[in-house]
Every structure is written in C-alpha cells, then in structure tokens.
Amino acid sequence: MKNDSWKIRDVEIPNRVVVAPMAGISNAAFRVVCKEFGAGLVVCEMISDHGIIYRNKKTLEMLTVDPREHPMSIQIFGGSEETLVEAAHYVDTHTAADIININMGCPVPKVTKTDAGARWLLDPNKIYQMVHAVVRNVSKPVTVKMRTGWDQKHIFAVENALAAQEAGASAVAMHGRTRKQMYMGEADWETLKDVADALTIPFVGNGDVTTPEKAKAMLEDVGADAVMVGRAALGNPWIIKDMVHYLDTGEKLRPQTVEEKVETAKDQLNGLIDLKGEKIAVPEFRRQAAYYLKGIPRSARTRAKINDVWTKKEVFDLLDDFVEKYETRQKQINQ
8 A cells, every 4th residue: 555645534644654642651742753753643642531621730731732743633531422522522622633533442440440441342332322422513523543342252343443433433543452452462453454344434553563564564464544653653753754664665764873762862851841841841751761762782770860860951961971882882892
C-alpha cells in the first residue's frame, strides 16, 4: 500500500503512521516531537469524561492543543452515555482537536471497574448505543480505539468494530491483544485482518508495530489503512521518521546517533516545561529520559542521577556530560 494521504471523514492525514495515545506520556510536548518526526496523526492520552464535566483544572490542561500538532485527536473515556456525550460535546466546542476518539481498550482495572475502557468489549450493543449518542451530539469526526476482546473466550472484534461503524464512527483503531493480555504475548494480527476485511471505514492496526518492515506488513498483509505505533516510539520518535521513509521509499534510515537522541530528549523537556512549568515538567520527564537512554551502554548511572535533580539545567548538564563521555569512549574504541 502506498504511504499517501488518507482521510478520517473530512480530516486529511498526510501519511499512514499514527502515534497511539499512551497514558502519562501523550501530552502536547510528546505529540509535537512525534509530529516533527513525521507522524501523520497524533492522539492525546485518554481523558476522563468526569474530569471534563467537573472542569477539573488538571484535566482541562490535558486538552491543550499545540498549533504544530494538527491533525490531532483527543481521546476520552467513560462508562455512561450521559457523561460521555457531555464530555464529547465539550471537546467538540471548546478545543482545537480535529477528531474525537473514544477509548474502548484501556485494560486497567480502575477504568474497567467503572464500566469504561475495555469493559465495553463485552457488549456490541452498548458500543453501538454509546458511539451513536456521541456522533449525534458533536460535529467533529468520532473514532474508536478498542482491543480484540476481553479475553480469549470473549473476542467480538468484528462485531464490535461493525457496531462502531454502524453507529457512525469515522474510523476504528484496534490493538491486537485482549484486555486480559494487557501488553503481554504477541498481537493477534489474524483477528485484525478479519476486522480490516469487514469494515468500510478506515481501519488502523495496532500492536507489535515495532519496525518499518512490520509497519509495511500491517498495511499490506493485514489490510489496515494505517498503522498505530505506541511503545516503540517511547524515547525513540526516530522510529516514526524511519517508518514514514520506509513506506515511501522502501529504504531504511540510519540509526539515530546518541547525540541526536539526547537533543530530541532536550526538545521534549523544553516542550514539557513550556506546557507545565519546570517544577512539574522535570520530575515528569525522568521517565522519558530513561526511555531515551535505554539500551545505550553505561547509561544507567546518568538515568539514576536524573531521578535526583529538579531543574532543566541539571538535566541538560547530565545529558551533555553523558554524550561527551560516550563519544570519547567511541573514539578510543575506534582508534
């Protein structure tokens, strides 16, 4: 399949690579970095319908949309038709989002016990009713992100996807794991293919899309209209650029250098500070710094030190020192 533009209703997506919503990660700073590395569409981390309805300050801040990240989607979750519709209407009328996404895949117990997230996967009728209610009450396109099923005994992937389509959803994204699997085991691409074959609206395949080759396979073998990249992009937004380039040309990019990785990490921290202020951004960034440094020899010490600092300058100094020492070691090895 050609890596050309496609549409979610009237919203044009420039390529076939979508970055998944990830809780605690997919804020505007992360999404802008992903956009700069070529992502066709980015999706914010899931936002509670109750948080929006009660105008929780922290929740409303999560609805921030940076002008550089369009097209983008805001994801909401909830367990009742009334509250989900009210939250969707707020997103529709008070944010710059291009698309509203409904979460039907979150496997975390604190979400599913409120009849939200993956709990919906047990009832195609509820999916139809909830999606239909939201679509009727908003003007932006509505999409759905779900999993293949609740567990191996309750896989209603095709039925659930068709219910969303019939209710008026403009696209469906599906993670190829059940709720019980969480993020363990292999993604079930055969079920994803069944869903892709059944739908007439765009289908986005998610799960184990970790390389450019797998992105191509998701499009060509599964028949997805786009691929959704999640954990593979943590600390490595370069993979997005690599996938886009590979789908365009059939050629892979060289690996990102350690210095380039660190510069990208700095850009993300700068964006996070602009978004939340240094006091909140630096501690929140520690997890991201660990992702950026993961797999680089002798990085454990630097990761540990970053966990003990509180200012941007301290983080940058530690990262710069790490790069300098790393490059010195590389020169000695190559001599």
